[in-house]
Amino acid sequence: MTYTSKGLTGMGAWGYEPWDNDIAADWFGSFMEKVDTNFLLAEIKSLDLTDIDYDGDRARALAHVMGALGRTYIWPIDKADELDEAVAYLISYLEKMLETGSEYMDAWDGNEEIKLSLTKQIEALKNLK
16 A cells, blocks of 8 residues: 555555554454443443433543444444444434533533533534545
8 A cells, every 4th residue: 555645556555544444443352352332232221311410421431432443333233233333322422411501511611612512512422434
């Protein structure tokens, strides 16, 4: 594979992100064999939409991890359907946290920086591919 000023040439790379090539995809495959994806999925499913205040910080931590690992060439292909469901649920959860009057936002006194941070997390999850 050769990189030129005009882009990628040769075999093995299909984009510019760290996971967009054969070598990285193989490495992530080996890495993800050691990650307890069932634990991550169960943690997301256990988030209680009726208790945003209690689980909000855990949801944000899960969103951070899923934002890094929940990508097509990183996440195990045999759990792709579960990933899509979990990410959609996590997005809904974070959006509920962001609502005006939510216990989570009330605890932060409607702080603009936390709103921005949550919004960035939501967008990152929506843009996973």
